[in-house]
Amino acid sequence: MLTCSKERLEDKIKTFSKFGDTGKGGITRLSLSKEALEAREEFCKRCRTLGMEIKTDDMANIYATIPGEEGLPAIMSGSHMDSVKQGGNYDGILGVLTALEAAETIVTEKIKHKHPITVVVWTNEEGARFEPAMMSSGVITGKFDKDIMLASKDIEGITFKEALEASGYMGEIENRATSEKYKALVELHVEQGPVLEDEKIDIGVVEGVCGMINYEFTFIGQADHAGTTPMKYRKDALYAAVKTIQYLHDELDKLDSKLVYTTGKISAHPNIHTVIPDCVKFTLDARHQDPEVISQVLDIINEIPKVVEKCETSYEKAWSRNTVRFNPDFIDYVEKNAKEYGYSTKKMYSGPGHDAQFITEIIPTTMIFVPSEKGHSHCEKEFTPIENCLKGANVLLQTILDIDKN
Numbered sequence: 001m002l003t004c005s006k007e008r009l010e011d012k013i014k015t016f017s018k019f020g021d022t023g024k025g026g027i028t029r030l031s032l033s034k035e036a037l038e039a040r041e042e043f044c045k046r047c048r049t050l051g052m053e054i055k056t057d058d059m060a061n062i063y064a065t066i067p068g069e070e071g072l073p074a075i076m077s078g079s080h081m082d083s084v085k086q087g088g089n090y091d092g093i094l095g096v097l098t099a100l101e102a103a104e105t106i107v108t109e110k111i112k113h114k115h116p117i118t119v120v121v122w123t124n125e126e127g128a129r130f131e132p133a134m135m136s137s138g139v140i141t142g143k144f145d146k147d148i149m150l151a152s153k154d155i156e157g158i159t160f161k162e163a164l165e166a167s168g169y170m171g172e173i174e175n176r177a178t179s180e181k182y183k184a185l186v187e188l189h190v191e192q193g194p195v196l197e198d199e200k201i202d203i204g205v206v207e208g209v210c211g212m213i214n215y216e217f218t219f220i221g222q223a224d225h226a227g228t229t230p231m232k233y234r235k236d237a238l239y240a241a242v243k244t245i246q247y248l249h250d251e252l253d254k255l256d257s258k259l260v261y262t263t264g265k266i267s268a269h270p271n272i273h274t275v276i277p278d279c280v281k282f283t284l285d286a287r288h289q290d291p292e293v294i295s296q297v298l299d300i301i302n303e304i305p306k307v308v309e310k311c312e313t314s315y316e317k318a319w320s321r322n323t324v325r326f327n328p329d330f331i332d333y334v335e336k337n338a339k340e341y342g343y344s345t346k347k348m349y350s351g352p353g354h355d356a357q358f359i360t361e362i363i364p365t366t367m368i369f370v371p372s373e374k375g376h377s378h379c380e381k382e383f384t385p386i387e388n389c390l391k392g393a394n395v396l397l398q399t400i401l402d403i404d405k406n
C-alpha cells in the first residue's frame with residue numbers, strides 16, 4: 001500500500017520543534033507570536049516548494065492548496081500550530097505536518113486526484129495568549145462574534161486585532177472555508193489521554209466530541225475565630241464544600257464508566273489559617289458522549305440540599321457544549337483504511353475540544369487520533385513515537401484519497 005515517508009515526516013517534526021523551543025523538550029509558541037510566525041513562514045515555504053497555492057482569510061487561517069479539477073470543492077486537512085505555554089511538539093502541529101506529508105506524498109508520487117487538496121492551519125486554537133480557545137474556527141462558523149474576538153487582549157495589553165494586523169497573514173474574508181468551497185475536513189490529532197497507548201491501539205477512530213457541562217458551586221458560611229468558636233457553632237463553608245465534593249464523587253461514580261468529571265478550581269475566603277472560611281466556590285466539569293448521561297449528572301447536582309453543614313449552597317451553570325458527531329462515511333473510511341494497513345483501531349470520542357468540532361457544522365468532518373505517551377499533553381513531556389505518527393499520516397492520506405473517489 002501507498003505510504004508516507006517516515007524520514008520526511010521526522011524531518012518536519014524536528015524542524016517545527018525549533019520554533020519556540022524551550023530547551024526542555026517542549027515549545028512555547030503562543031498564537032501570532034514571533035515563534036508562531038516563524039513556524040508559519042516555514043510552513044508556507046514548504047507548501048510553495050510543492051507548488052501549492054496559499055491563501056489566508058481575515059482571521060489569518062492559512063489554506064495551502066494543490067489544484068484539482070476545475071470547479072470541484074477541496075478536501076481539507078490540518079490543525080493548529082500554536083501551543084500553550086511550555087507545551088509539546090505534537091498537539092496541533094502533528095495534524096498540520098501529517099496533512100503536509102500526505103500532500104507531499106500525493107505531489108511527489110504523482111497520485112491522481114479530482115478534488116483540490118488543502119492543508120489548513122487554524123489561528124489561535126489554544127486561546128493561551130488570546131481567549132477563547134478555537135477562536136478562528138469559531139468566528140468563521142459563526143460561534144463567536146468577530147469584533148469581540150478582535151478586542152481580546154493578551155497579558156501585555158496587545159489586542160488580537162493588533163497581533164493579526166502585524167502578522168502579515170491577515171487576508172480576505174472571501175477566503176474563509178465554506179461548504180461551497182470545501183467538501184471535507186479530516187483533522188489528525190494526538191489523543192491527549194492514555195487510552196490508546198495503554199490498550200496498545202495504533203489509531204483512534206474518532207466518532208465525535210464529548211458533550212460537557214461546567215457548573216460553579218458556592219457555599220456561604222460564617223467567618224469566625226479559629227481559636228474561640230466551638231465546633232458545634234461553626235458554619236464552615238469549606239467543610240460543606242468538601243462534603244459536597246464527596247457526595248458528587250460517590251454518586252457520579254455510579255454512572256457510566258466513560259463519564260469523566262473534575263473539580264479543577266476551588267477558592268476559599270478569606271483563606272487565612274486562623275479564620276473559619278465563610279465563602280467557598282468550586283467547579284465541576286463533567287464530560288460524556290451520551291446526552292442522557294449528562295442529564296443524569298444534572299439530576300445528581302439537583303439533589304444537593306440547600307443547606308449543607310449549616311451553610312447555604314447554590315450552583316449555576318458556567319457553560320456547556322453539546323456532543324458533536326462526525327460524518328459516518330468518513331469515520332468508516334478511517335477505520336477501513338487503518339485495518340487495511342494492519343493497524344489496530346478503537347472507536348472513541350474526544351474529551352478535549354478541537355477546531356474540527358466547529359467546522360463539522362458547515363463542512364463534513366472527521367478526526368484521527370494517534371497515541372500520546374502516558375497520555376501527557378499540554379506539557380513538555382508530550383510525545384508520540386514517529387512510528388505512530390507515520391501510521392496516522394498513512395491513514396490520513398488514504399482517507400483523503402477515499403473522500404476524493406466517493
Ligand SMILES: [Zn+2]
Pocket residue numbers: 080091092125189
Ligand atoms: Zn490541539
